[in-house]
Amino acid sequence: MAKENSFDVVSLVDMQEVDNAFQQAKKELSQRYDLKDSGSKIELDKQKHEMLVEAPSDFVANQVIDIVSSKLVKRGIDLGAVKWGEVQSISGGNVSRKGNIISGIDKDTLTKINKDLKALKLKIKTQIEGDKLRVTSASRDTLQDVIAHLKSEDFGQPLQFVNYR
Incomplete structure (x- = not known):
């Protein structure tokens, strides 16, 4: 036989690499001249496998998502593993987008x-x-x-x- x-x-998806990419993106967000005082923020929930981006406008939210995406690619995470939801309006005219990490x-x-x-x-x-x-x-x-x-x-x-x- x-x-x-x-x-x-x-x-x-290696969640440690996602966390590392998230930390790098958070650092770049706080240091980049055009985004540092924009009121943008990102959050990562490792247990739920979710990312949350909050920004003053849709354009700025897309810039922040581009930063996060570039850091994920550098860390070897396929962008197909992150599914971004629709833009949601939140208080103060800000917008948010939720990204689910598929594992x-x-x-x-x-x-x-x-x-x-x-x-x-x-x-x-x-x-x-x-x-x-x-x-x-x-x-x-x-x-x-x-x-x-x-x-x-x-x-x-x-x-x-x-x-x-």
């Missing part, structure tokens, strides 16, 4: 990935395990084809491939 090879499809793959996306892989008609077995998808095959080349296919598709969040054996 041939040895089975497998890997897991996951979507993980883990929800059931609907897992089912969509699973159906997409079944449509390839390759000799693979897939199994949903919590918030990850295990792909198994006798051929390593087949698994490489699956990884290449998943990288070319867009499922609305960044995917990583771990435990390749």
Whole structure:
């Protein structure tokens, strides 16, 4: 019997790196000449995986989001892992935007990935395990084809491939 090879499809975000990027963005926000006295602020809730940006206008809020995004990219966090909500008006004419950090793959996306892989008609077995998808095959080349296919598709969040054996 041939040895089975497998890997897991996951979507993980290193919250320590997000925190580091957040701290760098907060420091730049306090030092940048055009933003330092604007009344803008950012908050991070690590438990809820949420960021909150408050600013005096939509334009300034977008500038702050650009700063946060650039720091996340420098720290190796895929921007697809952050979903920014709509602009909300708050007191004093200020606006706020909430950003959710996606960690883990929800059931609907897992089912969509699973159906997409079944449509390839390759000799693979897939199994949903919590918030990850295990792909198994006798051929390593087949698994490489699956990884290449998943990288070319867009499922609305960044995917990583771990435990390749």
